[in-house]
Amino acid sequence: MAALVEADRMQVLSACTAAENFTKLYYQFQDKGRHKLHKLYLDEGKLVWNGNPIERKENIQKFFEELPTSVHTITCLDSQPVNVEAVGQQSTILVTTAGFVLFKDRKSPFQQSFLLTAKEDKWKVVSDIFRFQDQITV
Amino acid sequence: MAFRGNRRQQRFNHGHMKYRNEHDDRGHNLNHSKNSYNDFTVYRGNDRSNRVPDGHWRGGGGGIGGNRDRRGGNFRGQRNNRPPFRDHVEGDEGRPNRQNMFKSKRKNRHYQSNANDNWNKIVIKDAGPLDKEEVMYAIRNLVEHPFTPIMYEPEGNNRVFYLEDNFAAARAIQDLNRRVSLRSGQKLTIHLNRAAPPSRAITAEQIEQIKVVMSDRYCVELKRLDLMKFHSDSNLVKADIFCPLNRIANMKIIVDVIISNIPLVEEIDFSSNRIYTLEETGRLVGTCPNIKRINFRQNKMNNIETLQKLHGLDLVDLTLEGNPLCDKFRDTETYISAVRKKFPKVLYLDGTELPKPIGFEVDDEDPSKLPKSLASYFAVPGVRDLVLKFIEQYYQIFDSDDRRPLGAAYTEDALFSLACTFPESGPGSRYTNIYVAESRNLKKLNNSDKRYQNMIRGRDNIIALLCKLPITTHDPESFTVDVPIAEATLIHITLTGVFRQLSDRIPLVRSFSRTFVVIPQGSGYCICNETLFVTTATIEQQKKSFKNPVPSSSDSGPSPSVTVPTTPASGQALTQEQEAVILKFCQASGMLPQYSRMCLEQNNWNFEKAGTLFTQLKSENKIPPDYFAVSP
Numbered sequence: 001m002a003a004l005v006e007a008d009r010m011q012v013l014s015a016c017t018a019a020e021n022f023t024k025l026y027y028q029f030q031d032k033g034r035h036k037l038h039k040l041y042l043d044e045g046k047l048v049w050n051g052n053p054i055e056r057k058e059n060i061q062k063f064f065e066e067l068p069t070s071v072h073t074i075t076c077l078d079s080q081p082v083n084v085e086a087v088g089q090q091s092t093i094l095v096t097t098a099g100f101v102l103f104k105d106r107k108s109p110f111q112q113s114f115l116l117t118a119k120e121d122k123w124k125v126v127s128d129i130f131r132f133q134d135q136i137t138v
Numbered sequence: 139m140a141f142r143g144n145r146r147q148q149r150f151n152h153g154h155m156k157y158r159n160e161h162d163d164r165g166h167n168l169n170h171s172k173n174s175y176n177d178f179t180v181y182r183g184n185d186r187s188n189r190v191p192d193g194h195w196r197g198g199g200g201g202i203g204g205n206r207d208r209r210g211g212n213f214r215g216q217r218n219n220r221p222p223f224r225d226h227v228e229g230d231e232g233r234p235n236r237q238n239m240f241k242s243k244r245k246n247r248h249y250q251s252n253a254n255d256n257w258n259k260i261v262i263k264d265a266g267p268l269d270k271e272e273v274m275y276a277i278r279n280l281v282e283h284p285f286t287p288i289m290y291e292p293e294g295n296n297r298v299f300y301l302e303d304n305f306a307a308a309r310a311i312q313d314l315n316r317r318v319s320l321r322s323g324q325k326l327t328i329h330l331n332r333a334a335p336p337s338r339a340i341t342a343e344q345i346e347q348i349k350v351v352m353s354d355r356y357c358v359e360l361k362r363l364d365l366m367k368f369h370s371d372s373n374l375v376k377a378d379i380f381c382p383l384n385r386i387a388n389m390k391i392i393v394d395v396i397i398s399n400i401p402l403v404e405e406i407d408f409s410s411n412r413i414y415t416l417e418e419t420g421r422l423v424g425t426c427p428n429i430k431r432i433n434f435r436q437n438k439m440n441n442i443e444t445l446q447k448l449h450g451l452d453l454v455d456l457t458l459e460g461n462p463l464c465d466k467f468r469d470t471e472t473y474i475s476a477v478r479k480k481f482p483k484v485l486y487l488d489g490t491e492l493p494k495p496i497g498f499e500v501d502d503e504d505p506s507k508l509p510k511s512l513a514s515y516f517a518v519p520g521v522r523d524l525v526l527k528f529i530e531q532y533y534q535i536f537d538s539d540d541r542r543p544l545g546a547a548y549t550e551d552a553l554f555s556l557a558c559t560f561p562e563s564g565p566g567s568r569y570t571n572i573y574v575a576e577s578r579n580l581k582k583l584n585n586s587d588k589r590y591q592n593m594i595r596g597r598d599n600i601i602a603l604l605c606k607l608p609i610t611t612h613d614p615e616s617f618t619v620d621v622p623i624a625e626a627t628l629i630h631i632t633l634t635g636v637f638r639q640l641s642d643r644i645p646l647v648r649s650f651s652r653t654f655v656v657i658p659q660g661s662g663y664c665i666c667n668e669t670l671f672v673t674t675a676t677i678e679q680q681k682k683s684f685k686n687p688v689p690s691s692s693d694s695g696p697s698p699s700v701t702v703p704t705t706p707a708s709g710q711a712l713t714q715e716q717e718a719v720i721l722k723f724c725q726a727s728g729m730l731p732q733y734s735r736m737c738l739e740q741n742n743w744n745f746e747k748a749g750t751l752f753t754q755l756k757s758e759n760k761i762p763p764d765y766f767a768v769s770p
Contacts, residue, residue, distance in 0.1 A: 046622040051512030077580040078557040083666035111651035127622040134678040
């Protein structure tokens, strides 16, 4: 039983570490190395950016490269290992972030949610949902 | 050496040579000023000018400024017999190339702009009893130079008037001392002084006259206001109003008139006004958005930064020549780019068309180029109804006073965590303890044990926590749902929106973002992972939120009796009747719903009693201003 709790704890804490490492890289790439972003996504990864759906990592890469220069500030981060019932032995974590993004002069609060799955020994983004807190829908 | 005469002779020649040269040497100059002073023709007509060989002055160029006065500094260039600005010579000889033309134009302007304030005061002794018209007529008759007497006014028993930039006329008038007789035979005693320009505050009555003059100077068809040499406007001079625009108080009057009468003006000519500051002129930014052309020719602005006051005007055509600031630039290119930094749309500078600016594509970067935000997205259309139904049912229970039924929505060993960011002070910081205590913000929570503990594991624990959270009302119209993955085995959902909590003393609007990982279980679906993020709403969100009344969620349960007093701090759900009373009280008192509720609760929901208490407290100023609804 104690071993089970210990395994559970390990899983939870390693999800935290993975989330920290991932977000550090992800937002660094967003702000200073967009050309590398595709490396973080699964080939068939999915992005929903303020309601705009983009599929496959090469399209996601192209989409991000066309955005104006950004500066992200992350104020909140949370992460959970996704339940075995859902993903079996495929290690998967849920990462959620909140913060501010500056596009030129416009500073917008945003929230973002990722599902990451381990492919070989790398975490890859399965799905990525980004929303400005102010919904500017048309 | 051309000059052998006495100093006065030199001075005199100097003065008119300036004009000769301006004419002769600058004839090819595109920018030959149409604003040449009246004296111009007078000097040309004077044959003494021919005594000076042209060559002598070529180097000095047409720029020797204004009518020189007796200050010694003006003669230094002559004594040394060399042009003070040698590089100017090339510009004047032959056909100048574009760059040099620009440069030489600016150099020339420099000379003129450095001209001293040449004001002379003519004093007519003991002219008190004499008729102004007769005196002026007698003087004009004997003075060949045209002149504009400004402010004929008493000074003791004497009468004085002023001349600007017209030393020749001033001298000619002085020479009439004791030589001009009136009809009575009385001879006039005339003295000449150098003087500062007269300084008189503008009266309210004069402002009306100034308005008339301005309207005469405004061309409706061109939307153009001509303020060139405003202080010597003949109508103002006739009315003995002296309103130089280099005095800030005067410019304030002018700008006020512009803003309130002709806000659609497109062009203003401020030339030849000795303006050195744009303190008041800056108010045109934002009030007269159509201004496209401004002429500041022949003014006294020393630094390009002076123009910062006008930053924000979409100027297309700007003239600055004749201001000292022009001369602060080493070359034309820096001059142009400094101007364009302030006014990127300028196409004509000092009357010359500028080459089109060639920028970089990155400069076009513009936040409006962000892709438009779209409404909710569902990867598979069929999942839409399922997800929306799930959310509707979930919040029906979540916003009620009993959240326990939500247990059915979670798997046995589901994971839940909550994170929040709130301001550390101000209204948004209040009543956030519960969120802060449970917050699992990994940015702040470094302790591994805490990170583990704040992860809520298992259905029962999750429900226990959800029940601890304050009672809420969510605004379903604020909900946005994104579902990028909707597979048979797993659905990834995020939901964002706003809510209020009844326990907040100020029912401020909060924002949330929730992520669910949902898996099929039995015949339906259950949440196996969930994160909830809570923060304060942005102003934009607050404006848009709760536009329509949210249906009460407690109508399914038994309603507590209206007369039962509830404790103010309780998060108990309200009956529809109570909500109606609160709404009515809000409208009557202007207070925010939460305070209206507080007041009603304290008075056992007696509307009249609560109203009396409110009126009493309000008259005693005991109700803090933040209890009242304020427009965002």
